[in-house]
Amino acid sequence: MRLSTKGQYGLRAVVDLADRYGQGPIPLNTVAQREDISEHYLEQLMSQLRKAGIVTSIRGAQGGYQLARPPQEITIAEIIEVLEGPIVPVDCLANEDGCNRSTICAAQSVWKKLAEAMNDVLGSTTLADLVEENQRLRNKNGDFMYYI
Amino acid sequence: MRLSTKGQYGLRAVVDLADRYGQGPIPLNTVAQREDISEHYLEQLMSQLRKAGIVTSIRGAQGGYQLARPPQEITIAEIIEVLEGPIVPVDCLANEDGCNRSTICAAQSVWKKLAEAMNDVLGSTTLADLVEENQRLRNKNGDFMYYI
DNA sequence: TTAATCCCAACCTTTTTACTCGGGATTCCG
DNA sequence: CGGAATCCCGAGTAAAAAGGTTGGGATTAA
Numbered sequence: 287m288r289l290s291t292k293g294q295y296g297l298r299a300v301v302d303l304a305d306r307y308g309q310g311p312i313p314l315n316t317v318a319q320r321e322d323i324s325e326h327y328l329e330q331l332m333s334q335l336r337k338a339g340i341v342t343s344i345r346g347a348q349g350g351y352q353l354a355r356p357p358q359e360i361t362i363a364e365i366i367e368v369l370e371g372p373i374v375p376v377d378c379l380a381n382e383d384g385c386n387r388s389t390i391c392a393a394q395s396v397w398k399k400l401a402e403a404m405n406d407v408l409g410s411t412t413l414a415d416l417v418e419e420n421q422r423l424r425n426k427n428g429d430f431m432y433y434i
Numbered sequence: 435m436r437l438s439t440k441g442q443y444g445l446r447a448v449v450d451l452a453d454r455y456g457q458g459p460i461p462l463n464t465v466a467q468r469e470d471i472s473e474h475y476l477e478q479l480m481s482q483l484r485k486a487g488i489v490t491s492i493r494g495a496q497g498g499y500q501l502a503r504p505p506q507e508i509t510i511a512e513i514i515e516v517l518e519g520p521i522v523p524v525d526c527l528a529n530e531d532g533c534n535r536s537t538i539c540a541a542q543s544v545w546k547k548l549a550e551a552m553n554d555v556l557g558s559t560t561l562a563d564l565v566e567e568n569q570r571l572r573n574k575n576g577d578f579m580y581y582i
Numbered sequence: 583t584t585a586a587t588c589c590c591a592a593c594c595t596t597t598t599t600a601c602t603c604g605g606g607a608t609t610c611c612g
Numbered sequence: 613c614g615g616a617a618t619c620c621c622g623a624g625t626a627a628a629a630a631g632g633t634t635g636g637g638a639t640t641a642a
Contacts, residue, residue: 287437287518287552290599294524297541313618322535327601333620346609347617362544370435376442387470390575392567393445396510396559403551404435411544419540427538438630461587475632481589494640495586 292369295323296331300365303341304357304413305420311343311350331369338368357413366408373408374401440517443471444479448513451489452505452561453568459491459498479517486516505561514556521556522549 298321306312314332318325332351335341342354353360367373371380376397378385385391446469454460462480466473480499483489490502501508515521519528524545526533533539 287435287441287514287521287523288525289435289523292600293435294541297544298539301540311618315618324601326603329619329621330601336619343619344609345607345617345619347615348610349608349618351619366435373435375435375437377436390568390571391446392449392564392571393442395567396445396556396564399559400552400555403555404548407548407551408544411547416540416544419543423538423540439632440630459587463587472632474634477588477590478632484588491588492640493586493588493638495584496641497587497639499588 287375289366289370292331293366295321295328296335296369297362297365299323299328299331300335300340300353300360301413301416301420303351303353304360304417307353307357307417311348311352313350317351334368335365338364340365340368353413357417360413361409362411362413362416363405363408373404375404435523437514437518440479441514443469443476444483444517445510445513447471447476447479448483448488448501448508449561449564449568451499451501452508452565455501455505455565459496459500461498465499482516483513486512488513488516501561505565508561509557510559510561510564511553511556521552523552 299317302317302321303312314329315325317323318328321328332341332343336343336351339354340360341351343349343351363373374380374397376394378387378394379397379401385394447465450465450469451460462477463473465471466476469476480489480491484491484499487502488508489499491497491499511521522528522545524542526535526542527545527549533542
């Protein structure tokens with residue numbers, strides 16, 4: 287019932303990008319350092335996110351990654367789905383064919399309700415919400431950021 | 435983001451017992467056969483559920499397992515917690531100490547909301563609800579059961 | 583006494599996780 | 613133009629978790 291580090295790292299990295307949206311491409315090594323994630327490993331996650339259209343990349347010197355869309359248009363559900371697959375507690379909800387017991391399995395009803403609740407939360411939260419949360423945390427910590 | 439088979443099998447087995455609550459102990463092999471689960475593997479799960487006070491066992495011939503309490507007093511959350519650990523999407527919510535980034539990590543806010551939603555669903559559904567659902571499914575399938 | 587049952591610990595195989603490694607392709611900058 | 617900074621890609625790998633299996637011991641009803 288846990289996310290793997292892919293989902294956790296991936297979200298942190300994307301929030302990091304969201305925090306700097308509009309400031310041009312951010313090289314991966316700075317994200318990796320700030321978030322304390324292995325750069326090479328993070329690279330693999332970013333590759334998936336790029337192919338899914340969540341971030342874009344610019345190669346070469348002064349290159350890096352940036353969000354493909356404004357933070358308020360990217361939900362957490364989208365990000366997690368890319369990195370962890372469909373947001374469902376059991377496989378038989380994800381596979382079109384379903385499990386062979388679906389017509390006789392009461393358990394499925396509770397898994398359906400659970401899947402719905404999870405998607406509600408993750409689908410209604412956007413990166414903009416987390417950027418705002420970050421702002422709030424920074425203020426609370428008296429750790430103000432000065433932008434030039 | 436998926437339950438392991440422990441949670442899935444375990445719930446199915448317990449629902450099976452709930453369906454027969456009040457009929458005395460049910461031997462494990464009949465549950466295993468009905469639910470199509472390896473008997474020895476299921477045994478390990480039942481052992482955990484017994485130690486957690488969800489089922490009781492009676493040894494010897496004519497023995498078996500039964501619910502320790504009426505179905506309406508056992509939530510799905512309880513069962514899943516025994517078999518899968520705390521119902522949280524990330525470890526840093528489960529460990530008392532939390533992660534070392536907790537004061538600066540916006541991601542945690544969304545994981546908290548998610549954990550809450552999951553616990554709401556699983557904590558408000560009881561085995562009685564699933565027994566009822568089973569009844570409904572049986573009726574829909576025209577598969578009536580006759581009890582002697 | 584015997585068959586049915588639960589109880590327990592150890593072992594095993596496969597898959598997944600969480601990386602690391604090495605090198606190639608682009609692009610900016612001086 | 614050359615070199616440094618980047619992203620891109622595929623393979624390899626060690627450790628952990630998943631999903632069991634095996635074998636035997638303890639209890640109890642009939």
